[in-house]
Amino acid sequence: MLIACFIVFFFVFTHPIVRYFKALTDGLQSIASGDLSYRLPLSRHDELGIVAHNINQMAERLQIQQERERQLEKSKMELITYVSHDLRTPLTSIIGYLDLLKTHTYQSVAEQERYIDNAFNKTQQLKKLIDDLFEYTRLTDGHIQLAIQQVDMNSLLDQMITEFEPVAKEHGITVRTNLLSAPVMLDLDIEKIVRAIDNLLMNAMKFSDRPGTIQVSLDAGAASVTLSIENNGIPISPEQEEQLFERFYKIEPSRNDNQMPSGSGLGLSIAKHIVELHGGRIGLEHRNGHYRFFMDLMISAADRIPSHSDRSDLQ
Template identity: 65%
Template sequence: MDYRLPTSRLDELGTVSQNVNHMAEQLQKQVERERQLESSRMELITNVSHDLRTPLTSIIGYLDLLKKQAFQGEEERERYIHNAFNKTQQLKTLIDDLFEYTRLSHGDVQMNFQEVDFHSLIEQMLSEFEPVAREQGVNLIKALSPDPVIMSIDAEKMVRAIDNLLMNALKFSIIPGEIRVNLFSGGRVVKLSIENQGNPITKEQEEQLFERFYTMHTLQSDGNMPSGYGLGLSIAKNVVELQGGRIWLDHHEGYYKFNIELKRPIANNRGKKVLYGEHGE
């Protein structure tokens, strides 16, 4: 694969040499892609095995203590039950995220596009998110364009993507701090940005943020704000791109601004308003 024929001749044999070299380069690239895919699959299996085993080991440990009645008093028994339940919730979250990520990344997903007032949808999500942020010592600032923003999207999946970005901003915000949400609509372009102040990261870390299973130490390390499994931003990226949009990060010395840009047909400026229940469910 590494060998290349000399191409100095200008006759038919020179042309054959060029074609053979081109074929070898294409085969070499294909082999390399297959190696990368295999490496990625092995990495996925390793990470999933580790992340599933960790909470499962804790659950088994707590259940074993309860089975042997190795606790001192009712209070300690309740604590064991509470901890075991929390670990099962972590397991469920991981499995749900894995299932969602696998479906989105392999295209095995049905998009349910409907005309939605994106402005009202964001307002509704932020009204539910604000008490959670306040409890963690973070102030929510809204800068939303006042007019309705009617567009055709899969609202349930878009809510999942935006919720992941909001929770990511909350986990990595300096306390006390603030999260700023901007919604701008101009012509066919609709742009949503979520900003927060956190610890600075390197350029290499920036480039890996949207990769699956890439995790960083959160600034909110208590039990109410788990660090997650590094799938939230990957899911958000897939959801946005499946709806014809793009997502990216602007970062400078700890100032983070995650951006979502969507385009809408002009014809969608008029239409019925579709509202959803809590988090679009």
């Protein structure tokens, strides 16, 4: 009788454990077969429950890793597709113009010069696409090293705008500035931050109303400075706003301009990567066709912070 009672009680107490253990083995088999979305039931709070929790965490990490690998492979294929398309377009034009020149298919010296000029412009566009692609791949490979040095952001901007103004004027754009009167020292990789700012300036020029104005402002806070580049253009949708900093995303320029060809779609993405590598933030505020791209960068420690009253309007 005692033996029978022992067997009954043993079965009653161990049956849930055996059943849960079977659930663990079945779950492990499902995960091992490739179903990384499978999760074990967490109905126990003993050692078996801890084992189930650990198995679920393992499956979740494997699932995340698998998804990352899929996204990486998808990104590689997209990169090849976009690059092939973007490089083929100007290359086809170059081949066409060179073929016309080679076969002397032109009516006058003026037409010959036009073919040469068009071919040259397409080679410049091709070079820009290749440079952007090279820069983008360098910034996203995860092993980029910044050549950091102290830079006066105020002086750097003043120099860049001086070089940018003649180009903007050719396209009917006036540049106005609102910088700071005192130096603002930042720890930056000059070459890369210049590339980021130049991309923002060129983007503003490409999509500005003409005649139009680009406003460049620099403002200092307690621990950071904000560079703002503002212009007016054709309004875009909230969906377009969300995609502006994505690679290869393009919006057609506000006006047809042979001197302002479609870019690579990498300019804003490159700027975003550069700013984030510096620990900063980049973004866009847009309302009814008024665009304000901003860049927040950290001020070097122990440097004086100019007050708002120190601003000067340099035009």
